[in-house]
Amino acid sequence: MKFGIFGGGKIGGKANPLGDSYAYQDFIQYVIDAEDLGFQSAFLVEHHFTGVGQLSASLSLLTFLAARTSRIRLGSAVIVLPWHNPVLLAEQVATLDLLSGGRYEMGVGRGYRKEEFDSFCIPLSEAQERYVECFELLIKSLSSKERFSHHSKYWNFENIIVEPAPMQQPHPPVWMAAGTPQGIEYVASQGHGVLFDQIASIAEIVERVNIYLDAQEKSGYARDAMRCGVTRALHILNNESEREKAYERRRETLKKIGALARRPGANTPATFADVDIANDDAALIGTPEEIAERLQKLADGGVEYVLLTSATANRATLETFMNKIVPQVKLRAPTPRKAVA
Amino acid sequence: MKFGIFGGGKIGGKANPLGDSYAYQDFIQYVIDAEDLGFQSAFLVEHHFTGVGQLSASLSLLTFLAARTSRIRLGSAVIVLPWHNPVLLAEQVATLDLLSGGRYEMGVGRGYRKEEFDSFCIPLSEAQERYVECFELLIKSLSSKERFSHHSKYWNFENIIVEPAPMQQPHPPVWMAAGTPQGIEYVASQGHGVLFDQIASIAEIVERVNIYLDAQEKSGYARDAMRCGVTRALHILNNESEREKAYERRRETLKKIGALARRPGANTPATFADVDIANDDAALIGTPEEIAERLQKLADGGVEYVLLTSATANRATLETFMNKIVPQVKLRAPTPRKAVA
Numbered sequence: 001m002k003f004g005i006f007g008g009g010k011i012g013g014k015a016n017p018l019g020d021s022y023a024y025q026d027f028i029q030y031v032i033d034a035e036d037l038g039f040q041s042a043f044l045v046e047h048h049f050t051g052v053g054q055l056s057a058s059l060s061l062l063t064f065l066a067a068r069t070s071r072i073r074l075g076s077a078v079i080v081l082p083w084h085n086p087v088l089l090a091e092q093v094a095t096l097d098l099l100s101g102g103r104y105e106m107g108v109g110r111g112y113r114k115e116e117f118d119s120f121c122i123p124l125s126e127a128q129e130r131y132v133e134c135f136e137l138l139i140k141s142l143s144s145k146e147r148f149s150h151h152s153k154y155w156n157f158e159n160i161i162v163e164p165a166p167m168q169q170p171h172p173p174v175w176m177a178a179g180t181p182q183g184i185e186y187v188a189s190q191g192h193g194v195l196f197d198q199i200a201s202i203a204e205i206v207e208r209v210n211i212y213l214d215a216q217e218k219s220g221y222a223r224d225a226m227r228c229g230v231t232r233a234l235h236i237l238n239n240e241s242e243r244e245k246a247y248e249r250r251r252e253t254l255k256k257i258g259a260l261a262r263r264p265g266a267n268t269p270a271t272f273a274d275v276d277i278a279n280d281d282a283a284l285i286g287t288p289e290e291i292a293e294r295l296q297k298l299a300d301g302g303v304e305y306v307l308l309t310s311a312t313a314n315r316a317t318l319e320t321f322m323n324k325i326v327p328q329v330k331l332r333a334p335t336p337r338k339a340v341a
Numbered sequence: 342m343k344f345g346i347f348g349g350g351k352i353g354g355k356a357n358p359l360g361d362s363y364a365y366q367d368f369i370q371y372v373i374d375a376e377d378l379g380f381q382s383a384f385l386v387e388h389h390f391t392g393v394g395q396l397s398a399s400l401s402l403l404t405f406l407a408a409r410t411s412r413i414r415l416g417s418a419v420i421v422l423p424w425h426n427p428v429l430l431a432e433q434v435a436t437l438d439l440l441s442g443g444r445y446e447m448g449v450g451r452g453y454r455k456e457e458f459d460s461f462c463i464p465l466s467e468a469q470e471r472y473v474e475c476f477e478l479l480i481k482s483l484s485s486k487e488r489f490s491h492h493s494k495y496w497n498f499e500n501i502i503v504e505p506a507p508m509q510q511p512h513p514p515v516w517m518a519a520g521t522p523q524g525i526e527y528v529a530s531q532g533h534g535v536l537f538d539q540i541a542s543i544a545e546i547v548e549r550v551n552i553y554l555d556a557q558e559k560s561g562y563a564r565d566a567m568r569c570g571v572t573r574a575l576h577i578l579n580n581e582s583e584r585e586k587a588y589e590r591r592r593e594t595l596k597k598i599g600a601l602a603r604r605p606g607a608n609t610p611a612t613f614a615d616v617d618i619a620n621d622d623a624a625l626i627g628t629p630e631e632i633a634e635r636l637q638k639l640a641d642g643g644v645e646y647v648l649l650t651s652a653t654a655n656r657a658t659l660e661t662f663m664n665k666i667v668p669q670v671k672l673r674a675p676t677p678r679k680a681v682a
Contacts, residue, residue, distance in 0.1 A: 024440060049503070059401065060404045067407075067408030067409050083429070088398075091389070147392070156462035158459055
């Protein structure tokens with residue numbers, strides 16, 4: 001089982017300019033610590049105009065991190081394609097991949113926050129179409145060795161060749177979020193990695209991982225659970241008095257995710273706030289022993305790659321996780337070649 | 342007199358993927374060497390689709406350099422605004438400024454290469470209008486502490502606030518290229534720095550610097566020649582046998598600049614190829630003594646800031662320049678407070 005960190009979230013507000021700077025430095029140090037402690041990857045989010053300082057120019061921060069680290073994989077989770085010029089994006093991606101020595105993991109997505117689409121003055125109803133168009137042109141831009149022209153609904157380019165070429169040929173590994181069987185099977189069939197959300201229960205995750213592995217095999221790829229990134233919230237409790245506060249925080253997170261993801265036309269935000277947190281096993285909340293138990297269930301189900309989003313996001317948490325929790329988990333041999341079913 | 346380096350030019354072709362990587366590493370080392378040797382700044386170009394590997398994602402490379410350096414100022418010369426989404430650009434600029442500890446110098450321009458506009462499918466005739474619109478929104482995005490909406494011909498945003506805030510408030514120093522008296526006076530009146538080209542003779546440069554300083558004063562700013570960046574080609578000759586080759590190279594450069602800058606409708610490229618290179622004093626081509634003499638003329642005329650574009654772009658050249666050439670130049674006191682006229 002391997003672990004990554006997932007985040008780049010709230011990093012200071014605009015009110016205090018030094019606040020932003022300190023928060024960035026803290027996050028940079030967190031990624032350096034993660035590399036030092038043997039984490040496999042750091043995946044960064046992208047959000048805009050939140051007013052709470054969420055990371056906007058994720059590729060910029062990843063490029064800075066490329067210079068400050070040497071081994072850890074650097075990923076996006078995800079670049080929201082409908083907001084970007086696919087060719088300028090390809091240039092930034094290729095430059096990051098090159099400067100990091102081929103360590104970039106290219107997570108892409110369609111976006112879901114209505115507020116962000118409204119701010120970009122792009123209808124959320126165009127998201128899927130723009131996503132598909134941008135993705136195709138991004139991949140072509142990264143991989144074409146020859147000049148080409150492109151004319152589609154939203155983008156037009158004539159006689160272009162994207163420089164530099166990425167180090168990872170023909171392009172960095174692609175990751176896409178998926179939840180439904182059809183979605184997971186599609187991602188697997190394309191040879192892309194899949195990102196699973198932090199809300200699904202252990203049973204759901206295990207089911208999805210196996211759908212993915214089966215679909216990989218069916219499409220002629222080797223079964224490889226390292227291509228299933230399972231995001232989990234991490235909150236290690238030092239004592240019982242911290243438990244209720246941690247549950248409260250989890251409820252808030254779920255509420256926010258629900259509110260931000262609400263669909264246009266729905267007047268009441270979807271909410272996960274009524275989830276029974278104590279019996280919800282999705283998050284890695286608990287004592288080291290409790291967390292190890294949940295990881296064991298994931299490992300037993302075939303999960304090999306867990307991306308942690310931590311409320312504290314500091315070295316102490318990562319150390320406890322790596323030194324006190326991970327050793328308690330009995331790992332299976334790497335991805336079995338036969339379907340578990 | 343202070344010195345910067347100017348470049349990021351041809352850094353490998355797409356044919357050899359490792360070529361790009363090595364070339365980037367060479368350029369990164371060159372900037373680190375420049376910092377080490379006391380250079381004030383590194384200004385990077387932006388070009389697209391050249392097929393010869395010119396730097397495309399300049400802000401990405403600058404962000405990487407921010408992590409590898411600690412003192413040198415990191416500049417764009419220039420970001421070609423008509424090709425960029427001004428708000429996404431502001432996010433990248435602010436992130437770079439923050440991560441570099443406030444070392445970013447924001448050179449912006451309208452663009453001039455017809456081939457690039459054709460490839461972006463943006464008419465060169467729209468360049469000026471797009472440039473103005475993008476610049477205004479870029480500045481507003483960087484400096485606004487409040488949410489705002491923006492609706493103009495090319496860009497629409499609703500209820501946005503750009504995060505993070507840049508470290509340099511309200512925004513990083515702006516630089517614009519200018520050549521005509523009207524252009525120079527406008528740039529000075531706005532409080533922006535000016536970038537002068539590598540083709541103008543010493544007499545022309547001296548005239549322009551003084552137009553700028555006078556206009557600064559007239560607009561209520563302190564006279565400050567550090568806000569006039571004078572680009573000069575550098576080619577140090579170790580012996581006479583290298584001279585003809587250096588001249589030939591200079592002719593080629595001028596020919597290329599002329600061809601790339603040609604205006605639509607002109608069938609024959611403008612060309613500088615008939616310039617009498619031996620008597621043209623624009624470039625710093627020659628023995629250390631000859632180069633020192635040209636720098637002396639610039640210094641005597643009020644130039645305080647020279648940006649070097651070097652054919653060799655290596656540490657040895659920078660060392661020779663700093664250790665053998667600069668000490669020969671008798672520097673004036675910093676910018677005189679009275680007009681030279």
